[in-house]
Amino acid sequence: MNSVRNTILERLSQAEKTVCPDLPGIPPLPHLAMNREELTETFVRNLQEQSAEVHRVNGFEELRSTLATAIKENNLTRICVSEDDFMKSLDLESLSNDSSITFSKPSDFKDKTIYKEMVFNVDAGLTSVDFAVAESGTLIIRHCKENARLLSLAPLIHLVVVRQTTLVPVYESALKQLLETSGLPSQLTFITGPSMTADIMATPFRGMHGPRRLVVILLDDSMETQHIR
Numbered sequence: 001m002n003s004v005r006n007t008i009l010e011r012l013s014q015a016e017k018t019v020c021p022d023l024p025g026i027p028p029l030p031h032l033a034m035n036r037e038e039l040t041e042t043f044v045r046n047l048q049e050q051s052a053e054v055h056r057v058n059g060f061e062e063l064r065s066t067l068a069t070a071i072k073e074n075n076l077t078r079i080c081v082s083e084d085d086f087m088k089s090l091d092l093e094s095l096s097n098d099s100s101i102t103f104s105k106p107s108d109f110k111d112k113t114i115y116k117e118m119v120f121n122v123d124a125g126l127t128s129v130d131f132a133v134a135e136s137g138t139l140i141i142r143h144c145k146e147n148a149r150l151l152s153l154a155p156l157i158h159l160v161v162v163r164q165t166t167l168v169p170v171y172e173s174a175l176k177q178l179l180e181t182s183g184l185p186s187q188l189t190f191i192t193g194p195s196m197t198a199d200i201m202a203t204p205f206r207g208m209h210g211p212r213r214l215v216v217i218l219l220d221d222s223m224e225t226q227h228i229r
Contacts, residue, residue: 026170026176031134031169043133052215053216055070067161070159074215076124078122079092081151082125082128083107084147085146103126119151120154122155124156125158126160129161135170142187142188143189157215164218164222191214194213
């Protein structure tokens with residue numbers, strides 16, 4: 001068995017290296033000609049058509065207030081939060097005086113088995129996103145240790161904070177930025193509305209393979225400088 005394995009590895013090491021070709025240019029899609037507000041309206045409309053709940057807010061304090069209201073109205077008491085810098089800046093523990101509401105994060109659990117059990121039983125996962133795609137209302141999350149994959153997949157409710165400066169016209173814009181900056185990660189999640197599937201009789205059903213509800217808070221942070229294309 002080892003000789004076969006070594007033979008395969010030797011052949012692979014001697015194989016000619018292939019160079020990844022450059023990405024083709026983006027065709028003149030209509031979304032590329034939209035201004036920021038047109039892109040935002042298109043993004044929100046596409047999200048809502050996919051049964052997502054969307055709240056537009058201006059400024060940090062309105063974001064915190066809307067998030068606190070969403071937590072209260074949905075009776076959320078156990079929320080697991082991603083650990084990227086933006087989510088850390090929200091100071092979530094100060095959102096409510098209700099001591100029954102607990103915020104946890106993946107790094108709180110050194111035992112991965114306990115973490116996985118916990119994340120499937122919390123009321124909601126709360127994350128930010130790396131890109132928001134206007135053409136389809138899709139959220140893109142680049143997974144790393146600060147933004148664990150299960151937070152957007154396991155809980156029945158996914159709360160998402162989307163900064164308007166992460167908005168891009170089309171998928172190609174997001175992939176181009178990834179390749180030019182950090183490169184493609186080991187995992188990307190593309191989220192277009194709540195999890196939706198159908199049984200053998202074509203009866204639609206939510207929540208079989210992911211969150212049953214998607215609640216998006218869209219923060220206008222357009223005063224920050226960031227290229228949109």
